[in-house]
Amino acid sequence: MSRPRKKKGRPISGWLVLDKPVGMGSTEAVSKVKWLFQAEKAGHAGTLDPLASGMLPIALGDATKTVPYVQDGAKIYRFTVAWGEERTTDDLEGPVTKTSEKRPSEAEVRAVMPNYTGVIMQTPPQFSAIKIAGERAYDLAREGETVDIPAREVEIARFDIVELATDSTTFEIECGKGTYVRSLARDMGRDLGCYGYISMLRRSAVDPFTADDFVTVAELEAARGEPGEGPIDFTAIDAYLVDTSAALDCLPQVAVSDDTASKIRLGNPVIVRGRDAPVEADEACVTARGRLVAIGAIEQGMFKPKRVFAG
Structure with missing residues (x-):
């Protein structure tokens, strides 16, 4: 009879509310946090694209059992839509596919915003993690395939303008699970007849967590310290963890x-x-x-x- 595998790492549990930097993928962020805490198990609630920054709640240990409750929580995003171009990925990463000389006025932008407030039907981007016949849409898109992704119901509770510029508009929204901000930029650009894509995206809150819970990678690295000859003292880094029960306030x-x-x-x-x-x-x-x-x-x-x- 084979022996059961011994789990690697510490049986530490709790939530780490990471302020994910631009350029780091969600999977990479989870791996980094898991290594810093030497945790047995880790997972995240709600993917953030590498080009997006902000709140990525990461669950360690038993907290992974509460991930669905955080995934269902309301989220707040601040984002800038650059007008005049449409791109394959609906953000800065993809090549330009359509262009327009038109730039929308503030009145025009405000006029279409009610179309994207409340419960709406939204089609996810071609470059998304949606599964089509068992494959991720972004994998098919990278192979050059255009896939038919069905629209789905999402809810946007609040939609505000934060800043206006000639070639862009910065917004803030509060939305529910499954909302694609990149789709908002694409659809609004088409409605306005000028095209649009996301040039900046930051998630500032995922209920029940707020910006007060934010921790950066640099702060975690400083708290853990450099590995020495003796055992690692995790006291300082463990202090950044939020209790598992916080995810269940609902x-x-x-x-x-x-x-x-x-x-x-x-x-x-x-x-x-x-x-x-x-x-x-x-x-x-x-x-x-x-x-x-x-x-x-x-x-x-x-x-x-x-x-x-x-x-």
């Missing part, structure tokens, strides 16, 4: 005793009591002494764990 939370927490961690259903404990909930989380114990459902006052977390 769920009802129930506090339980240590004994009850032990039963839940073994997969047992328990009766939850307390003035604020819900009788029914499709999803809820249980904590003990402020530490996350489990996510599960509550049926007739009985909590049934679905995902449990180490103590």
Whole structure:
């Protein structure tokens, strides 16, 4: 009988809210953070293109079980649309495919903005991570194929103009999961008859995290320090982690005793009591002494764990 593989790294858990720099891919950022923390496991919530900067929430250890809740959170983007060109990638990376001498006035821009506010149908860019017949759209696009990507429903709660220039306009939006800012630039440019692409994109928030939680790669490297001859002291870098439970602010939370927490961690259903404990909930989380114990459902006052977390 083969022995089970020993996990490499530390069993550290929590969220790291990285201020990703331009030029670094999301996968590269996760690998860098995983190495800096020497973590067993890591993942991210919501990809950022290499040419985009800003908030990339990275989950370590047990926090990876809460990634879907952060992916579903509202996001805030600030971006600049350069008018007069359309590009294959809808950003600076791709070659120009169409040009126009026209530049929209402020009144023209404001007139089309309501078309992109609220619940709208949006077609993702050709260069996107959408899967078409099991393959990523960007892989097919790089091979020269033009694929038919179906439009899908997205929601933009807020759409504001931040700055106006002759050849560009800078906007800020608050939007839901699955919104492609590059598609906004492409579609608005076509509607305005002048074409457009993203020349700057920055994500400033992913609910429940804000810019106050930002940490840069340089700050992490300084906190970890240079490897010496002895064991690494992770105290300073670990202080940048946000508790795993922060990702679950959207769920009802129930506090339980240590004994009850032990039963839940073994997969047992328990009766939850307390003035604020819900009788029914499709999803809820249980904590003990402020530490996350489990996510599960509550049926007739009985909590049934679905995902449990180490103590």
